[in-house]
Amino acid sequence: MSLLRPKKQPLLGIDISSTSVKLVELSQQGANYRVEAYAVEPLPINSVVEKNIADVEGVAATIKRALKKAGTRNKQCALAVASSAVISKNITLPASIKEADMEGQIQIEADQYIPYALEEVNLDFEVLGPTEGNPDTLDVLLVASRSENVEVRVGAADLAGIVPKVVDVESYATENAALLCSEQFPEEGQGKVIAVVDVGATMTGITVLEDGAITYTREQPFGGKLLTEDIMRRYGLSYDEAGLAKKEGQLPENYVPEVLEPFKDNMAQQVHRFLQFYFAASEHQTVDYILLAGGCASIPGIDEMIESRLGMPTGVANPFGRMSIASRVNAQRLGSDAPALMIACGLAMRSFD
Template structure:
């Protein structure tokens, strides 16, 4: 019934982000003074048909990508932390009596879960974590409950195990992003404390938006927009295959007209999506302003995107880099780490689970 959304880990652990279009891995270690060290990372591309709407539909394709990423990582470590999309997980905060034994709390968690999970309990995995004292009552505690359909978890576990890896933790993408955000926010004034910060994570087919106030997640949503739209436009405009378009998008070599006729319109469309997210957030919540925007995902480093978003939103806009204060393995190229960092937020947050 119970599984490791929250349980603490201290043994070595690789963060594995299985997303639409790629598998990303991050391995962190910790120095004597407690600072993180980026030991290594790897990205393995895969067909966008392998993962659709957060669901693994081509298991063999995903297993192959996990194998390739692990080989690129050049590590002996096989213990991994995975994440489920937030849409696959039901979470709820409840208030319980303080000082309860764990088995009594488990029984009460199941009773609570019965009320809000729309599936039979034998079809789901549940975990819980005590957050702290309940607001206004020191005799009670606030408890976060997380539940997901077993099949959603089993698919991701099968992808890792099929590649010869051992799953130690199953997390939630939004929690992993939150952990990595706290690292990336160190680049903001006052590390974002007391301020409202929007993280825009542009994936292959979906853009996930998370808003943090004073370091706490207060809002999230997803939009059907991503870097694959740029790939399709390159394919259509220049008559190349999807694979060739993906390679050209990353490595260059396209005609001179590419920037003005294809890339710039995409950057403008992406900026419009950010503006819509910002407007939706301020119109639907108690917050009327966002001070900073962190751009994450594979498209974050597109030249000119950050400056255009800043100009249009009037919010300080920076490219997310959770590794900015870390020491980096000497075999990694610093410039390449900076370029790849925005796409590694979830994998980095998962790798941090080792140090919980």
């Protein structure tokens, strides 16, 4: 190892969801990672609607509070746009193409697949390598999102006083974090089909990995907000009071059988529906493992219920399972928040690309 090699500046992984800002900072020593800082900070109601930022100032103020809570001085970050706001396409180019000509050729190819003027989109690509079975062509992943999706997130980060170095896609960040959970999978996921189902507050997303690579993504409205609203109606609480009571377990005895169990049943049905969509779009009729992520994955017993209903091995995501944890980080709280931190963790992993 060269002592003169400049040390990479770690990036804060910042996930802006519909109800909160989640922040993770990692460091690396050799092949090992350490959690240096993390925070989860609630957003003002309706400042983000279905992953679209409606109140940039409100989001920026929440990022500032998350930075303070985490106790980090790092000012560089990685952000993500929603998978549903992105068009991705695998294209092939001649293997003989010169690097200088590649960008121009990709612009020409992109024009065929993107339903917007190219000046309205942010475009990126990654060369995946030679096409299987044809060494004369290269596989290239093309990714594009409307510029406004990127600019509004960058604007919120700028207002919060931090510098975005990477703008990723949520499904790719999930893929990064899922690979950290490989010890939970049969045969560490090698040659296996893993469905990562992220059930957040208002949106649920599925990312399917086949042998470690994304083959399918989908998002739909469904999430823990429905449970909070059930608690509000049942017990005459405000939305904030219901959310706090849910988090701290301060609810009457009839909460579990009459409110929580029906929600768990609904969640299991939603996971089943997502998998049916995937089976209809692929040649598979089962998956080797379901990895539950998002805040709702922390509901006690939800993994056992889904495994029993669907007949497929199911577990709760913890991307920090093999990591050491800095002394200032509350390990118990990190463990309970871990399933909701998948995207933020995957973004923080971009520090080590």
